[in-house]
Amino acid sequence: MTTQNNSSLERNEEDVTGAQALIKSLLEEGVDTIFGYPGGAIMPVYDALYDFLDQVNHVLTRHEQGAIHAAQGYARVSGKVGVCFATSGPGATNLITGIADAMIDSTPLVCFTGQVTSPLLGTDAFQESDIVGMSMPVTKWNYQITDADEITDVVAKAFFIAKSGRPGPVLIDISKDAQFAPTSFKYKKYRRIRSYLPEQPVEKKSLIDAARLINQAQKPLMLVGQGVVLSGAEKVLLQFAEKTGIPMASTLLGLSAVPSDHPLWKGMLGMHGNYGPNVMTNECDLLLAVGMRFDDRVTGDIKTYATQAKVIHVEIDPSEINKNIPAEVAICSDAKKALKMLLKLVKDNDHTSWCNEFIPFQEAEYEKVIEKDIYPSKTGLTMGEVVHQVAEATNHDAIMTTDVGQQQMIAARYFKFKNSRSCITSGGLGTMGFGLPAAVGAAVGNPAKTVVAFLGDGGYQMTIQEMATIKQENLNVKVIVLNNEFLGMVRQWQELFFDRRYSFTKMHNPDFIKIAEGYGISAKLVRERDDLSIAIDEMLAQEGPYFLEVRVEKEDNVFPMVPSGATISDVRLGPNS
Amino acid sequence: MQKQEFTISAYTENTIGLLNRITIMFTRRRMNIDSLTVSESAIAGISKFTIVVKDAEERIRKLCVQIERHVEVLKCFYHRNDEVVHQEVALYKVSSESLLSGDHIEKLVREYNARILEITPNFTVIEKTGHKAETQELFEKLNPHGVLQFIRSGRVAITRSNIEKLSEFLKERDRVQTVLDHNN
């Protein structure tokens, strides 16, 4: 027995360098893609990677911010952990925005940064930056390795932490000497950490209490957050909704968890969400919030938010419960597990008449906003009609990424989703520059689908260099810039709340078509409505990347709108109402 | 907002950087730390942070659950002052000349239950343990006689309940882990 054990142990152990141990650890975790950018302090890792290219794909982006947003896009479409590499100093600091974005949007990432050789730590060495210190507030966990023997264990721990419980980004900083040093390779995945409990066992009582409230409710409303997607609860959510007859509305990150054409799905919540769900939040008698965290863009003024309703909060992160909105019943759990158990306890029900109360709001929004957005009668093109037509032309089957601003809200409102994990957008951080690199990751993470990226003329220019990555990898990404020659969302606020004083929001843009062509990507500019649908068809017919610029109305606004800090049901459908 | 003094006890793994991770949680909320003590707890390998802050209970509660969210934090409790027995140590340095030139200092040492730690030809070090107000009062009394240096430690505190909360917690955590392993 003992001899056998020893021999199997020996077979596992293998003399390698720290850098090789790192790559082999990634393979043990099933990593198939790395997004990254090399540099001095991470060269040993890149050198080791060179021997494993038959087993793992590396995408060279054109900026580390591109690498991390791509890793986010990859993680969000695939449900796997996104991985990226960067060098020390500026390479590492360039990751920070993406790490912060992944932290607030609960995206599982493991980022590896090279670090100066350990004797130089703390001496202001060339390209030394304290990335562990800097990333501390925006990582779920981080760690600096200076000893090669720690690598396998720390990588295993990093992956466990990134994907368990409420997912999030982890950063591992590895000094160059640890990458070079000899070590032995033996990998063991993590299953638990003494100080970390990623989930709690669900309390029976809270389930029973919740089921009772659900069964008694006359006007229940279910809020669907990204937790539904992260826990893979899409199917059980629908079973639950159909059994109980409860209407649903999604947060921005919860979009695509429910097919947009489902009769019980009433739209998006929040500042630019749909009229019905926002008003009904303050009309319902029960709010069943699943896998969401009552962000202020969703709640508006919390003092007036759903005060008439009882709140059931299903949420895996205990620190989110009772943080913004107090819960009558809290179920601290993974959304899927909670819904599965609740499904058994709730009665078949029908809330047709309550659901019908949404109709006048849907009709008013359609008449005052939606129709004008997607079937405009004015001359200028609208963002809404572009999004609507692209969505229809892709049969709602594409993966959509967006940047941040007006185009993001319009895309979120009008794309309409068929498949889960098909809406990739920066929610909590609102990071301009996210959309294009996220599309890179989305295309790599789900090569079977077309990826359409809706970008503003401002945000596109923040990470425009990733056009080169798209070309080099020949990705099926359709880049659509909705050009209003403004930092549109800021301009909208200036118009509505700052007396139309357009302080630094007007942009004189370069020739985007020439630029795209310079990158070797076919491009088309559309200025007239008559050219739009042909251009869209042409774009979708083309294999691989394509660039479409649409000149839209310069000073259109996104409505409905709940001004920041206002009561969520005080929805404005236009500038004057 | 009703502000009140709380003692926060966070039990953590003993790892590099954790002090930083915890203090930035206070910085983010613009909470001033009045006192901070970190040392190994009764359980080997587990550190205990004792942090004193004045704030509204609701904010402290939310802060503590967010501290607990950190991977290397085992548990974070908070207590009102009446729920804990707490103590601070203060050291006072006076010149030996002023100690010997009369009986004022000696009287104060007796009266305040302080003790003399060290006497050299040049200076004398006096130690007093107590609540902040008490060590402060002695400082004010000694100061007219010339205090050369004065230093006060952070608070250490122990709960009034008769069991060590952490060992209870660790037992419960073990049980929960077993349930979870079983379910998964």
Ligand SMILES: Cc1ncc(C[n+]2csc(CCOP(=O)(O)OP(=O)(O)O)c2C)c(N)n1
């Ligand atoms: C990195 C970053 N900087 C600034 C902002 C603030 N901001 C939010 S929306 C917006 C305007 C975006 O303009 P554009 O990309 O053209 O999109 P549009 O709103 O016109 O669709 C700005 C500047 C931000 N969200 N992110």
Ligand SMILES: [Mg+2]
């Ligand atoms: Mg714009």
